[in-house]
Amino acid sequence: MSDTAATAPHPAVPRPPKRAPRSLRAWLTRNPVVLKELRSRMRGARAFVVLTVYLLLMSAFITLLYTVYLSSNASVYSRPDRMLLGKFVFGGVVGIEALLVCFITPAFTVGAIASERERQTYDLLRTTLLSERALVLGKLVSALSYVLLLLAAALPLQSLAFLLGGVAPEEVFIATLLLMATAFLFSAAGLFFSSLMRRTLGATILTYAFALLTTVGLPVLLFPVALLGPVFSYNTPPLFVQAALVYAFGLLIVMNPVATLIATELVLVNEQTVFYFTTTLYDPVTNNPVVLPLFSPWLPFTLFALAVGGVLVLLAILNVRRIEN
Amino acid sequence: MSVILETQSLTKRYGQFTAVNDLSLQVEQGAIYGFVGPNGAGKTTTMRMLTTLLRPTAGEAFVAGHSVRRAPQAVRRVIGYMPDFFGVYDDMTVWEYLDFFAACYQIGEAQRQHLINDLLELVDLAHRRDDQVDTLSRGMKQRLCLARTLAHDPQVLILDEPASGLDPRARIEIRELLMELSRMGKTIFFSTHILADVAEICTQVGIVEAGRLVAQGSLAEMQRRLRPHRTLAITLLDRGAEGVQSALFGRDGVLSVRVADQAPQGQAEHAVVEVDFAGDDAAVSALLRELVGAGLPVLRFAETMHDVEDVFMQVTKGIVS
Known part of the structure; x- marks a missing residue:
């Protein structure tokens, strides 16, 4: 082709752009695994029943919140009260979504590789030209797309909060980002354990152990750290110990999606900031104030989730070894 | 190829x-x-x-x-x-x-x-x-x-x-x-x-x-x-298998002569003799001529084909690792 172009006396016909614009479907279905998984997942009534039940439960929850609110002394006509209800509705929806993302997302990927082994289709795939990366990423994308659908379907319910007021667009944005990052982390964990174990059962146990550790185990660990505060209050510890404690506490928070959501909201309300704030510590010796820089938890959590999730996906790709020894 | x-x-x-x-x-x-x-x-x-x-x-x-x-x-x-x-x-x-x-x-x-x-x-x-x-x-x-x-x-x-x-x-x-x-x-x-x-x-x-x-x-x-020789199955009208045995014993190309234990089904009066024979088609033809010439009542004269099961049984020893 380049030869004819070089020898042609007249200017060559402009080449079509290297990447022709593709439809979303074409882009998604270039990976055969995505195409197959989406076909199977959306087949029949199951996917739609799950979606409907999920939305019904969520609506019931909001109705309950609303009823409780009405039966209290608060008034819908009072602006501060209404804003509080808005915050509750928003917080409730995001809370349920967080639980869903933590405990249902892993179920979408936990069988990804292990069930191929169990069904003995794994050997068939390994003799085709399908790459390890396409297999693992295909499973990840198809699982995440269903989670995204669930999150998107709940958006109208979240938006009820706007009607009532009290919720800022930043909060919606951050909450969605955090949920997506969490979904990625737990899908990746499910994939990793699925690639590690021969059986889906083993992979399920390990994945849920991981999910429980990050969501419940870490808050339990937070207690001793929090308890150290009063211990030191009689005798102020050296500055570096104080700083270390603040950061250790922060680190534990940003490893937990639910704690991150709550802490981010607290930072937003108390510090009136989305990104960056400071806290002041006092040197016990000189009594000089020292300003400690801190990030709003959603930022480090998103980085943490993307990094850990990315590593888990990479490990899963490495585990899907083509040639047995 | x-x-x-x-x-x-x-x-x-x-x-x-x-x-x-x-x-x-x-x-x-x-x-x-x-x-x-x-x-x-x-x-x-x-x-x-x-x-x-x-x-x-x-x-x-x-x-x-x-x-x-x-x-x-x-x-x-x-x-x-x-x-x-x-x-x-x-x-x-x-x-x-x-x-x-x-x-x-x-x-x-x-x-x-x-x-x-x-x-x-x-x-x-x-x-x-x-x-x-x-x-x-x-x-x-x-x-x-x-x-x-x-x-x-x-x-x-x-x-x-x-x-x-x-x-x-x-x-x-x-x-x-x-x-x-x-x-x-x-x-x-x-x-x-x-x-x-x-x-x-x-x-x-x-x-x-x-x-x-x-x-x-x-x-x-x-x-x-596996079988460099051919096996001929000779069916006789009566049970006079000994005649064939004595006629063929020591003959050129004949490796062994066996009297089959069982006659073909429903034909108890017949006898079958199996002969391992090394020779080409002309030699086989000559052998048949001799038998008939010797007055033996040959009913059928056929070459036994070894099937794949024989081959399999012969090359494998029943070892399963």
């Missing part, structure tokens, strides 16, 4: 256990190669190494000139593999099943439509195109599986026990499909322990036992090599 599939001292060890031991075989292009052996002889292990699923401990294997060790992706391009189990996905129709695997072989979406119809036509499943895979009968699943291995038009088909567990009709259908594929120019390397299949369709046979190749060649070659 050129060699399209070859193993050179292929060996697979699991710790102390040797599953495949120094196995060297050659499959000619266009052949239907029957890979025969008892269960546990190392047939599946060999096939898994040839299909790049398993790394050999030692030795090499080449498919269409590509090394399974150094160029596994090139090997995958030229082989179609059907394992001895049928991998099913839930919630998948027949055409989606083929569509998925064709996509895994990087065949474009536009071509796949056409290809799937052709493949279903070939394996006679066009009428089940939109049915769920798990509603198919075993024989149909096996044919679908075979269609799957053909998606990327491979030169070599590696089939592990394609006829196992099928009813007689399904087995014959698979056998005819293999003949058809062979006519289409595919080389077929398949393992089996159904010896009738081997006798009827294989152009080449390899017999493996305890991880070693104990015999290889065409069936006729193998028979010649």
Whole structure:
């Protein structure tokens, strides 16, 4: 082709752009695994029943919140009260979504590789030209797309909060980002354990152990750290110990999606900031104030989730070894 | 004929256990190669190494000139593999099943439509195109599986026990499909322990036992090599077998003479004598003339064909590793 172009006396016909614009479907279905998984997942009534039940439960929850609110002394006509209800509705929806993302997302990927082994289709795939990366990423994308659908379907319910007021667009944005990052982390964990174990059962146990550790185990660990505060209050510890404690506490928070959501909201309300704030510590010796820089938890959590999730996906790709020894 | 599939001292060890031991075989292009052996002889292990699923401990294997060790992706391009189990996905129709695997072989979406119809036509499943895979009968699943291995038009088909567990009709259908594929120019390397299949369709046979190749060649070659003489069965009208024995004993070309224990069924008055004889057709004809000339009441005079089971029993020793 380049030869004819070089020898042609007249200017060559402009080449079509290297990447022709593709439809979303074409882009998604270039990976055969995505195409197959989406076909199977959306087949029949199951996917739609799950979606409907999920939305019904969520609506019931909001109705309950609303009823409780009405039966209290608060008034819908009072602006501060209404804003509080808005915050509750928003917080409730995001809370349920967080639980869903933590405990249902892993179920979408936990069988990804292990069930191929169990069904003995794994050997068939390994003799085709399908790459390890396409297999693992295909499973990840198809699982995440269903989670995204669930999150998107709940958006109208979240938006009820706007009607009532009290919720800022930043909060919606951050909450969605955090949920997506969490979904990625737990899908990746499910994939990793699925690639590690021969059986889906083993992979399920390990994945849920991981999910429980990050969501419940870490808050339990937070207690001793929090308890150290009063211990030191009689005798102020050296500055570096104080700083270390603040950061250790922060680190534990940003490893937990639910704690991150709550802490981010607290930072937003108390510090009136989305990104960056400071806290002041006092040197016990000189009594000089020292300003400690801190990030709003959603930022480090998103980085943490993307990094850990990315590593888990990479490990899963490495585990899907083509040639047995 | 050129060699399209070859193993050179292929060996697979699991710790102390040797599953495949120094196995060297050659499959000619266009052949239907029957890979025969008892269960546990190392047939599946060999096939898994040839299909790049398993790394050999030692030795090499080449498919269409590509090394399974150094160029596994090139090997995958030229082989179609059907394992001895049928991998099913839930919630998948027949055409989606083929569509998925064709996509895994990087065949474009536009071509796949056409290809799937052709493949279903070939394996006679066009009428089940939109049915769920798990509603198919075993024989149909096996044919679908075979269609799957053909998606990327491979030169070599590696089939592990394609006829196992099928009813007689399904087995014959698979056998005819293999003949058809062979006519289409595919080389077929398949393992089996159904010896009738081997006798009827294989152009080449390899017999493996305890991880070693104990015999290889065409069936006729193998028979010649294993039994350099021919066996003649002589049926006599009366029970005078002794006459034949004395007439033939010590004659040129006669290796041994046996009186068969049992007469043919329903013909208790007849006797059968088996003669191992080394000689060409003219010599056999001369032998018959002599017997008749000696006044022996010869009713039937025929050469016994050794079937593939005889060959199998003779080359294998019943060792299962």
